[in-house]
Amino acid sequence: MARNVTTRHKISATVAAWIVALIIFFPILYTIITSIKTEPEAIAGFSLWPSGTFENYITVQTQRDYLKPFMNSVILSVGSTILALIIAIPSAWAMAFSPTKRTKDILMWMLSTKMMPAVAVLVPIYLLFRDFGLLDSRIGLTVMLTLINLPIVVWMLYTYFREIPGEILEAARMDGAGLWQEIVYVLTPMAVPGIASTLLLNIILAWNESFWTIRLSTTNAAPLTAFIASFSSPQGLFWAKLSAASTMAIAPILILGWFSQKQLVRGLTFGAVK
Amino acid sequence: MATQNTKTLARLMMAPSVLLLLVWMIVPLAMTLWFSFQNYNLLDPSNVSFTGLFNYQFFYTDPAFFQSIWNTLVIVGGVLLITVIGGIAIALLLDQPIFGQGIVRILIISPFFVMPPVAALVWKNMIMNPSYGVFADISKFFGLRPIDWFAQYPLFSIVIIVAWQWLPFATLILLTALQSLDGEQKEAAEMDGANFLNRFIYLVVPHLARSITVVILIQTIFLLGVYAEILVTTNGGPGYASTNLAFLIYRTALLGYDVGGASAGGIIAVVLANIVAFFLMRAVGKNLDR
Amino acid sequence: MGSITLQKVSKVFGEAKVIPSIDLEINNGEFVVFVGPSGCGKSTLLRLIAGLEDVSAGHILIDGKDVTDAAPAERGLAMVFQSYALYPHMSVRNNIAFPLKMAKLDKAIIDKKVADAARVLNLTDYLERRPSQLSGGQRQRVAIGRAIVREPSAFLFDEPLSNLDAALRGTMRLEISDLHHQLKTTMVYVTHDQVEAMTMADKIVVLNRGNIEQVGSPLELYKSPRNLFVAGFIGSPHMNFVTGTYAQSKNAKTAGIRPEHLGLSKDSGIWRGTVKVAEHLGADTFLHLDVEGIGQITARCDGEFGAYHGDTVYMTPDETKLHRFDDKGLALRA
Numbered sequence: 001m002a003r004n005v006t007t008r009h010k011i012s013a014t015v016a017a018w019i020v021a022l023i024i025f026f027p028i029l030y031t032i033i034t035s036i037k038t039e040p041e042a043i044a045g046f047s048l049w050p051s052g053t054f055e056n057y058i059t060v061q062t063q064r065d066y067l068k069p070f071m072n073s074v075i076l077s078v079g080s081t082i083l084a085l086i087i088a089i090p091s092a093w094a095m096a097f098s099p100t101k102r103t104k105d106i107l108m109w110m111l112s113t114k115m116m117p118a119v120a121v122l123v124p125i126y127l128l129f130r131d132f133g134l135l136d137s138r139i140g141l142t143v144m145l146t147l148i149n150l151p152i153v154v155w156m157l158y159t160y161f162r163e164i165p166g167e168i169l170e171a172a173r174m175d176g177a178g179l180w181q182e183i184v185y186v187l188t189p190m191a192v193p194g195i196a197s198t199l200l201l202n203i204i205l206a207w208n209e210s211f212w213t214i215r216l217s218t219t220n221a222a223p224l225t226a227f228i229a230s231f232s233s234p235q236g237l238f239w240a241k242l243s244a245a246s247t248m249a250i251a252p253i254l255i256l257g258w259f260s261q262k263q264l265v266r267g268l269t270f271g272a273v274k
Numbered sequence: 275m276a277t278q279n280t281k282t283l284a285r286l287m288m289a290p291s292v293l294l295l296l297v298w299m300i301v302p303l304a305m306t307l308w309f310s311f312q313n314y315n316l317l318d319p320s321n322v323s324f325t326g327l328f329n330y331q332f333f334y335t336d337p338a339f340f341q342s343i344w345n346t347l348v349i350v351g352g353v354l355l356i357t358v359i360g361g362i363a364i365a366l367l368l369d370q371p372i373f374g375q376g377i378v379r380i381l382i383i384s385p386f387f388v389m390p391p392v393a394a395l396v397w398k399n400m401i402m403n404p405s406y407g408v409f410a411d412i413s414k415f416f417g418l419r420p421i422d423w424f425a426q427y428p429l430f431s432i433v434i435i436v437a438w439q440w441l442p443f444a445t446l447i448l449l450t451a452l453q454s455l456d457g458e459q460k461e462a463a464e465m466d467g468a469n470f471l472n473r474f475i476y477l478v479v480p481h482l483a484r485s486i487t488v489v490i491l492i493q494t495i496f497l498l499g500v501y502a503e504i505l506v507t508t509n510g511g512p513g514y515a516s517t518n519l520a521f522l523i524y525r526t527a528l529l530g531y532d533v534g535g536a537s538a539g540g541i542i543a544v545v546l547a548n549i550v551a552f553f554l555m556r557a558v559g560k561n562l563d564r
Numbered sequence: 565m566g567s568i569t570l571q572k573v574s575k576v577f578g579e580a581k582v583i584p585s586i587d588l589e590i591n592n593g594e595f596v597v598f599v600g601p602s603g604c605g606k607s608t609l610l611r612l613i614a615g616l617e618d619v620s621a622g623h624i625l626i627d628g629k630d631v632t633d634a635a636p637a638e639r640g641l642a643m644v645f646q647s648y649a650l651y652p653h654m655s656v657r658n659n660i661a662f663p664l665k666m667a668k669l670d671k672a673i674i675d676k677k678v679a680d681a682a683r684v685l686n687l688t689d690y691l692e693r694r695p696s697q698l699s700g701g702q703r704q705r706v707a708i709g710r711a712i713v714r715e716p717s718a719f720l721f722d723e724p725l726s727n728l729d730a731a732l733r734g735t736m737r738l739e740i741s742d743l744h745h746q747l748k749t750t751m752v753y754v755t756h757d758q759v760e761a762m763t764m765a766d767k768i769v770v771l772n773r774g775n776i777e778q779v780g781s782p783l784e785l786y787k788s789p790r791n792l793f794v795a796g797f798i799g800s801p802h803m804n805f806v807t808g809t810y811a812q813s814k815n816a817k818t819a820g821i822r823p824e825h826l827g828l829s830k831d832s833g834i835w836r837g838t839v840k841v842a843e844h845l846g847a848d849t850f851l852h853l854d855v856e857g858i859g860q861i862t863a864r865c866d867g868e869f870g871a872y873h874g875d876t877v878y879m880t881p882d883e884t885k886l887h888r889f890d891d892k893g894l895a896l897r898a
Contacts, residue, residue, distance in 0.1 A: 043405075121302035
């Protein structure tokens with residue numbers, strides 16, 4: 001009896017779950033479909049069957065120079081992430097393996113900086129950027145994104161590093177490994193999976209950051225967030241092109257995100273939920 | 275001695291990140307606090323003077339201020355309500371055995387990876403547009419008059435968009451928590467004669483309590499600062515109908531060029547965020563002792 | 565060579581004096597076991613010798629050379645950890661070779677030493693596997709292999725068998741003893757299991773609350789424990805302690821008699837008891853008895869004796885094997 005109930009239960013759960021999933025995914029799906037419609041089709045009423053043109057993608061590139069904000073997004077998100085990792089790895093290592101009484105306080109304090117509302121420092125940051133000539137510069141935005149995400153990077157690395165058993169590092173020490181060798185031969189290989197997921201999640205966060213990237217850039221350093229936001233005024237007639245631009249803006253990160261969903265939970269809850 | 279060296283080295287390794295964050299936190303915040311007591315307008319930068327609490331008073335007496343606080347609370351509260359309840363429901367559903375669970379998970383998590391401007395524009399144009407949007411098409415199909423979402427229900431529209439972005443986050447975290455529930459515990463409860471409802475109330479809800487707290491607190495931090503979604507949809511309007519505190523500060527600072535006023539608003543935002551942060555830190559901090 | 569000398573070594577963690585002050589001499593080639601209940605400081609003592617912890621005061625000498633301030637790697641010791649601490653991302657071969665690579669040995673020499681160690685430890689077929697693909701006993705042997713290739717002046721073992729199941733533990737005990745006979749290198753072994761201590765050690769160091777209670781060979785500790793703690797800790801089942809009139813009649817505060825030193829009879833003896841629980845192990849039977857005027861007594865008898873729950877049994881302590889303790893718990897010599 002129990003087995004029959006299970007199968008029926010599974011089928012009804014499957015149907016329900018797929019309906020929910022498709023509703024939630026629908027706006028993304030519809031954007032992708034619209035991106036391969038012609039402009040008249042795009043506003044011609046609900047239709048899931050596009051004519052399948054790729055012209056919008058070409059137009060977005062030729063008319064709006066899509067590649068430039070795309071490259072900016074890549075440079076900013078990857079650059080800021082690598083910079084954050086370089087700064088954070090030694091810190092997280094020290095906190096995980098040589099904890100002191102204050103380690104916990106330092107970690108909590110780092111987390112608290114993340115809670116400072118961005119608008120609260122908008123004015124001084126804007127003025128500082130203006131005075132130092134950093135407005136609309138890739139360097140300025142990279143530094144900004146690095147600092148914004150640094151606490152999360154330290155935290156994620158810390159939770160990963162803490163899972164490496166201390167006995168293994170002691171074993172390496174007994175085996176004659178110096179600090180440098182300990183890092184190169186033992187710690188790094190064991191930490192690589194954690195570092196990789198930290199990298200992935202941070203690229204996603206940096207790619208989608210939409211306050212500072214929009215406010216501190218205009219044209220030269222503008223990443224995709226600012227590029228897409230600039231589409232907000234012209235309505236109606238450009239939907240297919242907007243969809244094509246949107247699809248290209250979210251596709252790479254969507255795919256990265258699918259790979260990192262497990263680490264996402266851990267990273268965004270600062271290890272509170274695993 | 276050996277470990278003494280290690281300790282010194284550990285401090286050195288921590289120094290860069292600690293110093294950077296310290297500077298990044300203190301310098302701008304101190305400047306904001308300083309500006310908030312100044313009469314400082316970017317259009318007239320030579321004429322800066324001390325005004326005491328005038329900026330706070332100005333901000334406080336501005337009717338837009340209270341509306342923006344209210345709107346902030348509505349956005350935070352509305353999104354939390356939708357995402358937590360929806361998140362629990364969907365997490366419970368996904369915790370069942372399902373065909374194609376991997377794909378379902380991927381579909382449901384996807385909105386979280388969509389950058390806010392894209393999410394807002396897609397909803398604004400493709401879904402909620404009163405003439406050509408999918409909602410309008412559905413209304414027409416049933417012979418109803420389409421709703422002009424952003425004109426009639428600007429705040430609610432923004433809540434829907436933001437909730438769509440955060441629902442995956444809540445779902446994913448609650449699902450993770452749900453899956454960490456000990457299977458033997460469930461079996462023991464079944465042996466003890468607890469039905470599904472009883473198991474949900476006495477086993478699942480207490481188990482999820484901490485994760486729900488974490489979801490609420492983390493989302494609140496982000497929801498207090500909703501910005502891009504407002505910028506590309508309603509631009510805060512009509513009037514101040516969909517202006518939250520973050521957006522009001524941006525308007526005051528970069529559209530009104532009023533550095534002093536915006537800074538006063540910023541300090542108020544810091545105070546608000548700190549109240550939430552206090553509780554979040556306690557929830558996360560407890561976890562550290564484990 | 566591998567003699568280790570501890571001179572007034574102490575270790576303080578914050579407020580807690582884990583080890584007040586210890587003097588100890590470990591001779592070259594000895595198999596020394598530190599044994600004691602959990603929290604007695606035995607692991608800390610081992611880690612102090614290893615150099616993984618700094619001593620708070622005192623000196624540690626290896627082969628007469630003061631190594632108190634030397635880094636772990638400079639002490640010429642090898643350690644086998646409780647969790648084995650194998651490098652999960654390296655093959656068995658690379659795990660064993662790691663200390664040799666750190667010592668920058670020639671590749672040909674490394675290969676030969678790894679092959680030799682693998683042969684000794686029956687790991688030859690597993691050299692290319694990862695630790696996660698090995699059983700508990702195999703991992704244990706890899707950890708030992710990593711230690712022996714270094715040809716250390718002494719081996720340190722930190723509860724190496726506690727993660728293994730009972731059967732495997734017995735086998736590994738033999739293998740480690742065997743290894744000691746082959747290598748004749750000093751071994752310092754930490755355990756909370758007195759059976760491991762008794763079966764493997766040349767010399768047992770019984771620790772309690774950071775102090776050495778007694779140092780001696782297994783049989784010395786068994787035959788003449790210096791105090792109540794050692795008497796109670798060494799031997800299984802534990803020694804029976806009897807106070808009151810019986811002890812007084814022997815001019816002692818406490819009299820101790822091991823379960824195996826009680827003569828049992830079904831009809832006569834100086835103590836009369838009722839069997840509460842009889843544990844039949846086959847060759848032996850352990851009887852847990854309620855004895856009139858004495859209290860709880862454990863007795864060991866032949867498996868053929870045939871006593872069951874509720875039976876009445878008479879006991880006569882073997883007076884030549886009786887242990888007597890004064891009111892400070894110290895052993896009284898005859």
